[in-house]
Amino acid sequence: MMYDTLIIGSGPAGLTAAIYASRAGLQYAVIEREPMGTGQIAYTERVDNYPGFYGIDGFSLGEKLREHAETLGTAFLEHEVTGLKSVQNGWQILTAAGDVLESRTVICASGASPKRLEISGESEWTGRGVSYCALCDGAFFTGKRVAVIGGGNTALSDALYLAKLAEKVYLIHRRDVFRADHALIEQAAHTDNIELVLQAIPVEIQGTDSVTALIVSRNGNKHLIPADGVFVAVGSVPNTAYVREIAELDSIGYIIAPESGETSAKGLFAAGDIRTKQVRQVVTATADGANAIASVQAYIQKAAAV
């Protein structure tokens, strides 16, 4: 079957693209790696900046978006995409299981994944004190000491969530100012059991049966921070390995694309966190989904006219 467009990813960008594709009467489907996934937003405890849904938890917001797309008849195909191949009249999408799907256009909305620290002890202690999901694992550290590493919204939100459970939260950041929203920084500053450790670079995670300490470097000196858990929130890396040879990426790996979603490859569009942009939030991801479908329609009409 030749689709008009296949949408890779079922986060807010992909789900909104599905909603717009349905309304545009396109032959389309959403390809997702994780069954019933809704992207990174599911892992956010509370979303205060998506208009109309003040205070909603990220999982519920994701479910609402998914229900919306499902109500409009969206088909979800479970595949891990490993590569794309340009063919006459469109694209072939190659999957980990060896399947090949065909579509006239492709929308890359596969978002980003949590970045790792790449320091000694990180891999060894993952699942035994090192975590990338405060919501998932926070409760195991009730009454214990934890370190949260990072300076963005995720790190600050994680620290605030963990402060409700843990006895003590060390918030470790390599710079002296946070990138996070002012409201979150203020909240953290007024939370008694959060201690800020700034201008500190994590260098090692130590443990015996599980994590016991984080070693940081400050002004060239090493310091030991006693911690039973280390929560890593140092940003994300775009999931663009499958388009590396196909579309132009920036130095970090984001697909270079303007608001229209058009990439350097014909018939290939990018939406959501995966593309170069100023603000990576649900509100801009959903907008990208809508724009990408408008671009797909224009592309298909233009191709038909030739």
Next chain:
Amino acid sequence: MPLKIGKAEFAEAVEQSELPVLADFYSDSCIPCKRMSPVLSQLESDYAEKLKIVKINTNFEKELTEQFQIQAAPTLILFDKGKEIARIRGAAKKEEIIALIEQANKE
């Protein structure tokens, strides 16, 4: 739907079970746990003759959580005659869980 068990049922459901038991230590706030739930239900019926699957809520079962040193949700532990024989920390794909189950049936 896999049976939810606690400390009180653990001996009978896991330690004294004739069949190997896959225990899913999950938490209410854990999204990967929610996503894995339908996968485990499916595997429970696929492997009904070979394996039992139980769910343990780490938010309430503190003693079992401590006893098995769970620090990541979900954690899947495979028991045979009450003895731990394998463990997956963090979310697992269906294929990984199947590989774990197949391993248990070989041993």
